[in-house]
Amino acid sequence: xxxxxxxxxxxxxxxxxxxxxxxxxxxxxxxxxxxxxxxxxxxxxxxxxxxxxxxxxxxxxxxxxxxxxxxxxxxxxxxxxxxxxxxxxxxxxxxxxxxxxxxxxxxxxxxxxxxxxxxxxxxxxxxxxxxxxxxxxxxxxxx
Amino acid sequence: xxxxxxxxxxxxxxxxxxxxxxxxxxxxxxxxxxxxxxxxxxxxxxxxxxxxxxxxxxxxxxxxxxxxxxxxxxxxxxxxxxxxxxxxxxxxxxxxxxxxxxxxxxxxxxxxxxxxxxxxxxxxxxxxxxxxxxxxxxxxxxxxxxxxxxxxxxxxxxxxxxxxxxxxxxxxxxxxxxxxxxxxxxxxxxxxxxxxxxxxxxxxxxxxxxxxxxxxxxxxxxxxxxxxxxxxxxxxxxxxxxxxxxxxxxxxxxxxxxxxxxxxxxxxxxxxxxxxxxxxxxxxxxxxxxxxxxxxxxxxxxxxxxxxxxxxxxxxxxxxxxxxxxxxxxxxxxxxxxxxxxxxxxxxxxxxxxxxxxxxxxxxxxxxxxxxxxxxxxxxxxxx
Numbered sequence: 001x002x003x004x005x006x007x008x009x010x011x012x013x014x015x016x017x018x019x020x021x022x023x024x025x026x027x028x029x030x031x032x033x034x035x036x037x038x039x040x041x042x043x044x045x046x047x048x049x050x051x052x053x054x055x056x057x058x059x060x061x062x063x064x065x066x067x068x069x070x071x072x073x074x075x076x077x078x079x080x081x082x083x084x085x086x087x088x089x090x091x092x093x094x095x096x097x098x099x100x101x102x103x104x105x106x107x108x109x110x111x112x113x114x115x116x117x118x119x120x121x122x123x124x125x126x127x128x129x130x131x132x133x134x135x136x137x138x139x140x141x142x143x
Numbered sequence: 144x145x146x147x148x149x150x151x152x153x154x155x156x157x158x159x160x161x162x163x164x165x166x167x168x169x170x171x172x173x174x175x176x177x178x179x180x181x182x183x184x185x186x187x188x189x190x191x192x193x194x195x196x197x198x199x200x201x202x203x204x205x206x207x208x209x210x211x212x213x214x215x216x217x218x219x220x221x222x223x224x225x226x227x228x229x230x231x232x233x234x235x236x237x238x239x240x241x242x243x244x245x246x247x248x249x250x251x252x253x254x255x256x257x258x259x260x261x262x263x264x265x266x267x268x269x270x271x272x273x274x275x276x277x278x279x280x281x282x283x284x285x286x287x288x289x290x291x292x293x294x295x296x297x298x299x300x301x302x303x304x305x306x307x308x309x310x311x312x313x314x315x316x317x318x319x320x321x322x323x324x325x326x327x328x329x330x331x332x333x334x335x336x337x338x339x340x341x342x343x344x345x346x347x348x349x350x351x352x353x354x355x356x357x358x359x360x361x362x363x364x365x366x367x368x369x370x371x372x373x374x375x376x377x378x379x380x381x382x383x384x385x386x387x388x389x390x391x392x393x394x395x396x397x398x399x400x401x402x403x404x405x406x407x408x409x410x411x412x413x414x415x416x417x418x419x420x421x422x423x424x425x426x427x428x429x430x431x432x433x434x435x436x437x438x439x440x441x442x443x444x445x446x447x448x449x450x451x452x453x454x455x456x457x458x459x460x461x462x463x464x465x466x467x468x469x470x471x472x473x474x475x476x477x478x479x480x481x482x483x484x485x486x487x488x489x490x491x492x493x494x495x496x497x498x499x500x501x502x503x504x505x506x507x508x509x510x511x512x513x514x515x516x517x518x519x520x521x522x523x524x525x526x527x
Contacts, residue, residue: 014276043386045273051384071294071391073286076336078278079265088278090287096387100274100513112294 012086012102013121013135020045021120021134022062029120030062031136033097042097063099066141067091069116070098074106091116091138104139115141149243152374154525155367156185156357157482161319162470165351166259170202171209174255177355178214181251185357186366189214192357193247195221196238198231198254199474201261206474210253225474228421228509229379230254232477232521235356236377239523242358243374249363254478255353258471263349266473274513281511282346282424286338288391289426293340295392295441300340302444304331306425307344307467309453314464316454316495319479321350321470345425350470354478356485372485375502375524376408382515389516397434397508400520405436410524412436415458416500417487419480421507422465432460435506459497462487473509477521480505488527502526 024030034046038055047058072089075082087103087110103110104119116138123133158180165173182189195216197207207221224234231254238250258266265280272279289303308328314320326344334343361373380400389395405412412435420435422428429443437458438446446452452460463469463483466476484503486492503525510518 014273014278016276041386051386070388071287071291073283073290073341074336074339075278075280075283076338077265077282078280082278086278088283088287090391092388098385098387098389100277100279102278112291 012137015133024062030064033061033063034058035061066115067093102137117141151361152242153361153371154485156181159354159482162321162352170257171213174210174353175213177353181355181357191249192251194250196234196252198224198234200230226519229507229519229521230474232507249359253355254475256472256474257351258349282338285424286341292392303425304328306428307331310467314468317463320464320468322468347423347466347471352472352475354482370489372488375526377523378404380520382518384514394434395516396520417459417497417503419505462495477507
């Protein structure tokens with residue numbers, strides 16, 4: 001399956017190294033969370049040592065697809081590193097993980113308790129030889 | 144904490160500077176007038192101060208030593224405390240524990256912060272934090288709480304704006320507040336959008352400030368004509384990390400901290416006459432009415448509109464105008480709240496006096512980091 005490169009607006013989400021994502025086969029790119037084999041708690045970003053019980057037995061847990069928007073806001077005055085306005089929110093995945101992310105745009109019809117979809121994108125290196133990096137954000141479920 | 148052999152601790156002296164923008168004043172010089180006032184008020188000689196506790200979050204290394212250099216207090220043990228917005232409340236608690244245990248007789252507590260060093264705007268958060276890296280700012284965190292609260296309970300942004308109106312009404316009566324004029328709901332809502340639904344006048348201003356306290360054993364010989372105010376209780380909590388669902392309309396760390404404190408002291412929130420709470424944003428004050436036990440969940444706007452939390456009401460919240468009118472020089476805020484409550488209980492709060500105030504509470508929390516409600520929360524009870 002072809003992966004979209006830079007399909008999202010260029011500044012949606014922080015640029016992150018490959019350790020934050022995983023390739024979920026045909027489903028495409030996913031966020032790399034983990035679930036502790038000992039206490040069962042999931043956590044994102046993925047842990048090598050469970051922050052709850054300190055177990056070192058943590059299984060990969062790919063986060064992808066639909067989540068429920070818990071709350072969100074549009075930031076009109078923010079840090080100079082980001083272009084304003086931008087929207088951000090928390091969404092809950094069915095497996096219990098809550099993820100904070102930018103929303104794909106600040107003009108959408110975002111609603112509390114509505115479904116959103118996680119998008120994970122490869123970003124081409126700024127110059128040849130640099131590593132590929134990744135961004136994630138939420139888009140409207142129908143997008 | 145165990146109360147065995149723990150002696151009663153009293154606040155003997157207070158000092159505070161008017162909060163504002165002091166770009167050309169150094170951190171120790173900001174703090175100096177507050178420290179000198181607290182020492183004079185207490186009537187405790189500098190030589191009798193055993194230990195200095197300094198709360199500051201972003202004012203550089205050894206703020207306590209730099210202040211001591213300007214106030215004739217060098218050479219004694221100095222403890223510098225960084226605990227985000229709870230820094231100087233935590234410093235006060237450490238001093239209280241030391242005096243209560245008998246290890247220290249007289250302690251000076253000072254909180255200071257110079258936010259104008261940053262050049263204005265929002266507080267810098269940790270760039271290593273995955274949420275900060277994705278655009279989280281403190282007003283946005285509170286805005287998301289506000290949005291969810293309005294959604295769940297059917298209130299509007301006018302209910303939020305009413306908090307600022309009340310705050311500024313009190314701030315207009317407070318000599319050391321930064322904003323000293325009243326405002327209206329329409330003016331609050333028409334101010335610049337910061338993070339929807341929060342507008343500029345619903346966010347505490349930045350600025351610089353300092354406040355100081357001298358504490359000692361309650362049975363020490365009195366060297367001051369002022370009524371002695373006892374520390375009735377002290378509690379500190381840290382945030383609990385959660386990777387999943389969290390109800391953002393329930394300030395978990397505040398509820399845990401205050402319920403442990405009420406249990407420890409036997410105090411019933413119904414008996415609180417005056418409170419200073421962490422109203423960094425309008426929604427925060429409403430959530431804290433509920434978390435501190437002044438009303439049930441979802442009832443905070445009713446309490447506000449009925450006037451219960453305004454001057455003249457049963458539980459006056461933020462008679463100083465709170466952070467919304469004073470500003471929030473992070474490390475100074477906790478000590479400033481204690482100065483206000485002590486002066487209220489001494490009956491010397493002038494035009495903003497809460498009549499007959501006998502029991503007061505200070506509440507400060509804060510610190511934005513992924514997976515926490517807040518990083519720290521420190522609550523104190525005072526009585527006469």
